[in-house]
Amino acid sequence: MRFNNLNGKVRFFLLDLFGRSHIQNVLNNLRTEQYLPYEVLTQMSRSKLNYLFEIAKKSVPFYRKFKSYEELPALNKETVRKDLKNFISTSYPNSIFEKCTSGSTGKPLTYFVTSNTRSYLWAFIILSWEVAGYKIGDKVAFVAGSALLNFKSSFKHFIFYKLLNVDAYSAFSLSENDIEQYLNRLVKRKTKFIYGYASALDIMATHINNNSNFDTTYLKGIICTSEMLTETMRENIKRAFKVDVFNQYGCNEGGVSSFECEFHQLHIINTRCYYEIDGVGQLLATDLSNEGFILLKYETGDLVELSENKSCACKRKFPIIKNVIGRSRDIVTDINNKSLHASFFHYLLSNEKSIKQFQVLFNHEAISLYLNVDNGKKNIDYYEKYINELKKHLIFNKYNLYINSPFLNSTNAKHRHIINTDI
Ligand SMILES: [Zn+2]
Structure with missing residues (x-):
């Protein structure tokens, strides 16, 4: 036709x-x-x-x-x-x-x-x-x-x-x-x-x-x-x-x-x-x-x-x-039940032009920040400052940082910024 x-x-x-x-x-x-x-x-x-x-x-x-x-x-x-x-x-x-x-x-x-x-x-x-x-x-x-x-x-x-x-x-x-x-x-x-x-x-x-x-x-x-x-x-x-x-x-x-x-x-x-x-x-x-x-x-x-x-x-x-x-599900809650919304992370990372995308995974114990960055700037130490910043706002037993590791995908191909892995 x-x-x-x-x-x-x-x-x-x-x-x-x-x-x-x-x-x-x-x-x-x-x-x-x-x-x-x-x-x-x-x-x-x-x-x-x-x-x-x-x-x-x-x-x-x-x-x-x-x-x-x-x-x-x-x-x-x-x-x-x-x-x-x-x-x-x-x-x-x-x-x-x-x-x-x-x-x-x-x-x-x-x-x-x-x-x-x-x-x-x-x-x-x-x-x-x-x-x-x-x-x-x-x-x-x-x-x-x-x-x-x-x-x-x-x-x-x-x-x-x-x-x-x-x-x-x-x-x-x-x-x-x-x-x-x-x-x-x-x-x-x-x-x-x-x-x-x-x-x-x-x-x-x-x-x-x-x-x-x-x-x-x-x-x-x-x-x-x-x-x-x-x-x-x-x-x-x-x-x-x-x-x-x-x-x-x-x-x-x-x-x-x-x-x-x-x-x-x-x-x-x-x-x-x-x-x-x-x-x-x-x-x-x-x-x-x-x-x-x-x-x-x-x-x-x-x-x-x-x-x-x-x-x-x-x-x-x-x-x-x-x-x-x-x-409202885009919220990270730490071990003291303090909550921060995804917009905090958008704000925190928005001035760093080399960061292309991010994802935060957390559970009752640990928080992991996944950053997708320009290939030229893979140095993990450089991005540690964001973990230090996180520590000021959210309390977890463990903090992890991953650079250019694959994101966790949802089944419908939409990107999720925050994922609670306990649920
Ligand atoms: Zn208008």
Whole structure:
């Protein structure tokens, strides 16, 4: 089948036909909604929540006993996992589809989405690409693991990606040789946008910055997703690919979808998601697009800081997330139960340009700092200063430092900065 000459409208029509979705419709709505007044958007969000709560109270077993959203407890993964049926709406007339969280931070969670939820997810992704200049039909490269590349399932998926004009590059294979092949393929296919895991793109960028001259004639923008994008990583990626780099942050089971605008402010789509921040700074979210499997006030596990700013130079009025501090699981706890968040390590190591990536492994006894550094600077003594710094903040019986040893990989190719090996 040849898809190259299809125009945007036909592509969307076919995408929605094959995906049993209405992405085009949702995308059109989002394009308009993003410029509505802040108060109108907040009101829309609350009205959708009230509507969803009424459905939940009547048709979802877990919520029968509750009278208002306010009295609901925060919902954690364990409660959902215990009995999935408890959260399925008995009045939802259409099919629901099984999905699974990526499991990069603990045990994966099975949940269900509706066709509307899927439409919102893809419309959000495309909206975030549009900030970088994307037009439907442009060649996009996905550099990702299992979370984004779900090819196993069917011919339908294959067609879906073909229609979106997406090429897949595995974030599992990132040897120097693989990267060279990827770079050649990106140029040969005249790839305009790259969408992928921040850590994988950072590794590719380092390769380019050290070794090769990547031809950036066709490339227009890069959108990072699924992982923390530090400023050091963003600069590294920008320098290599010579295009602007945009971040994205989402939590699909909570309906959280936020994207960076031209001014690099992270706007959260509050017409898809109702949210609040709990006492410890965690984002609690409700997917307003999912009437089939209803999770209200869901604990995302992400520590998030909201911005006070109600306006942005881009004129979008979707609220702004000031800072995604990270996963609440990204925390190191020492033998005296003192905790430090991954951002401490980002901060500690950010001024050392020779450090390309890091990982901290710890348990009830020892802490190990793994550093990936420029080959020219392998001297372990030089980096001992970071262990000394660590000793001032965290108490362990043993401290280890490893230079350019392989990182512990999670099963989905996402890089984890902090790993508790006791769990
Ligand atoms: Zn903006």
